[in-house]
Amino acid sequence: MIDSDTPMRHHKKPIISPLRYPGGKASLYTRLREIVRANDLTGGTYVEPYAGGAGAALGLLVTGQVRRIVINDLDPAIYAFWKAITTEPQEITRRIERAELTVTEWSRQKDVYLNAPRDDYLNLGYATFFLNRTNRSGVLNGGPIGGMDQTGNYKIDARFNRETLIERLRLISLHAKKISVSNSDGMSVIKRYSKRDNTLIYADPPYFEKAGSLYLNSFADSNHSDLAACLNAVKDAKWLLTYDNVPRVADLYNMRRREVFSLNYSAHRVTKANEVMVFSDALTVV
Template sequence: MLDDHEGPIQDYVQGMSAANMRTRDVKRPIVSPLRYPGGKSSLYSRLRAIVRANNLTTGTYVEPYAGGAGAALGLLATGQVRRIVINDLDPAIFAFWTAVVKFPAEFSELINRVDLTVDEWVKQKSVYAEAPRDDYLRLGFATFFLNRTNRSGVLNGGPIGGMDQTGNYKIDARFNRSTLVERIRIVGLHANRITVSNLDGMSVIKRYSKRANTLIYADPPYFEKAGSLYMNSFKAGDHAALADCLNGLRESNWLLTYDNAPEVETLYANRRREVFSLGYSAHRVVKAKEIMVFSDKLEIA
């Protein structure tokens, strides 16, 4: 078994029956070109229901810790929200999103002609480490290449199949060119409704929390094993500072997801919380218990 699950793009609006569109368990669209361990695109149907319950379908959906932005792009592409904000503090992830939003045609050309070999992997790893942070196309593509060719998509990992390519799967196993070009095309179609930023997550939360018709979904680095999944990990003080920020915004529309660690109950003792199961893969497929926290204002669907 390969280290994560991913199929072709689903027919994200046209393929949904009227009955399915009315249910909370709508088949989720897969739009993000990135593989992201712990990604939340699987929460699409729940987030869609929350957007509708709070009358935010003409509004802005904000991800301060976006990563793969799977849920954000799903909501935008299916017309559930009018605009999205993709923020990530990692300059490489920021470069990727900037590149696909600003240069989708050039990015697709790179996808179509890049060699899928270990030699190319070594080259792209060097670009990822050394390219100027504002060379968005080169750095963004190198980030994307490593994400699609590394085990579990972890940027500091090794290539699928190993350097000697003796594994059961080879380096091209997660690099379906036509599927990826189609995802880039979809992002490009909606580019004028996507804002990309490279700020501290709390800065983004504070910026958008007072704006009407806005939903903030915070999915920060987690307490457990965060260092292996994210390039920007949180320390204990970062978790506490985020809790102080969000607890002070009780009358704004926000929700938060974390691993189900005891610290969450302490930090958000006065907020509504809900435990849920989420499947993800980083080295192996697991079903994890996570927790969702809600602002006082938000109508829970």
Template sequence: MTQTVVSGRKRLTISPLRYPGGKGLLYSRLRTILRVNHLTSSIYIEPYAGGAGAALALLISGQVEQIVINDLDPAVFAFWNAVVTQANDFAALLNSVELSVDEWERQHEIYLTADRDDHLQLGFATFYLNRTNRSGILNGGPIGGKNQKGRYKIDARFNREGLSERIRLISLHADRISVSNEDGRRVIERYSARDDAFIYADPPYFEKAGSLYLNAFHSSDHQALADCLASVHRAKWILTYDNVPTVATLYPNYRRRLFALNYSAHRVMKASEIMVFSPELSIPEEIESAHTDLVRMAATTTEGGR
């Protein structure tokens, strides 16, 4: 388990995946939301899990009792299922696989053609590409290029020791992790009537969705998710999106707060995103304060540009 500090905030890095839009940096905020709302003994659900960075950090640090990792992408699901149910076999592959362009080509072919039910083979190929591709994007190319003439080489993000430790940690908590491969809305509906459920919906975003996500949303998908969350009356939930006007259109009657994952002042507005809260959820003061600061900064930037 890797622990780093970002502007005074602790970030636990447990997920073995590098993921576009990964929300491991939200760990401290989610922890505060859970504590303020007395949900630390809850079951935590990520219907659009991806790298599941926040879910794993909350589970392994003792903030929640159980987690649900769901992803519609069969390759991402295969990875999580293999890690949770076949950790030793997965770790053996991790520690023995060759890190080369030839092996990348082989794993890429497996990723494209493997039986969807062979979770270990498909899941490991998914992991291999994620750790050796530029920015972790599965449909991208290898770090350093196929000629390996780049500044960084194909093994730059493949720290066997550290990654093996993450797999081991996950295996120790496997009996408290549920993995599924469904439409995110079905997962939300399944847990919507539970008082002890906390749902964190982090769907594909609006901007650059096609280039970052293999299962990008269309307008109808965003609307269907909004309708689904509107029907949840017992479980607590939050939703995060990129900061675009459409979010206010989809969620006009819900409290929305800006937050930033990048704490660098000169880039903060590029990194600002929106968190939407279910009606009965209490919003922690630190989130309110961060929202106020971002609104003030946005106003100052607008005035300065006139």
């Protein structure tokens, strides 16, 4: 069993996701690529039951490491965003091109985000995207960059580079037929895909102590326990899991291999934190 105190290497990554996520796992791209190759999963399916920004998933797909990705998120706003950009990329692109980067528009999009019907994925998805790009650290329940009075050092448009964002959407649209988007409970996704061959599941659930998360859906202790029971029950499938490095993880996954790694967080201020990666018995770890 691995329970290392030596942090793993921090890798550069392709930046493809249009969303900003504090502590997003796109930085694990190189490690995940190595795991895909070591397990003969090149050309297979990669699944993120708690996708969020899906940075690693998109990196693996666009660079040809996997043939198909599954982006699942129980948060209806995050789901709406992925649904919108994979089915209506031209409309989202048009809105980005015409976006008014003002506090007035921010307030309007905030209202859409809070009040739009959950099945209005186009308007809800765009509002989610707009707030993610214009809020401090991308946190959806936060305020705009620069404040409501726009007196901060950075203004509301600081993270809204139209050309870059449109190019990311264009790249994703080229691969849209290889992307499955769903709005299910993460454990149901794990149970479904754990039965399939040539599949890697990467679970990155809401953490025990992680602050500044974009998730509207936090986990209670019972949720963490249920997830552990779910993953431990399919130890012969190929999966890995990341968590904040707290003692409870070692308790829940005491029979699984574990490895500590360091990750930079960008919520409010840049910090580095140790996290832990847990591996299924069937996974070849490199």
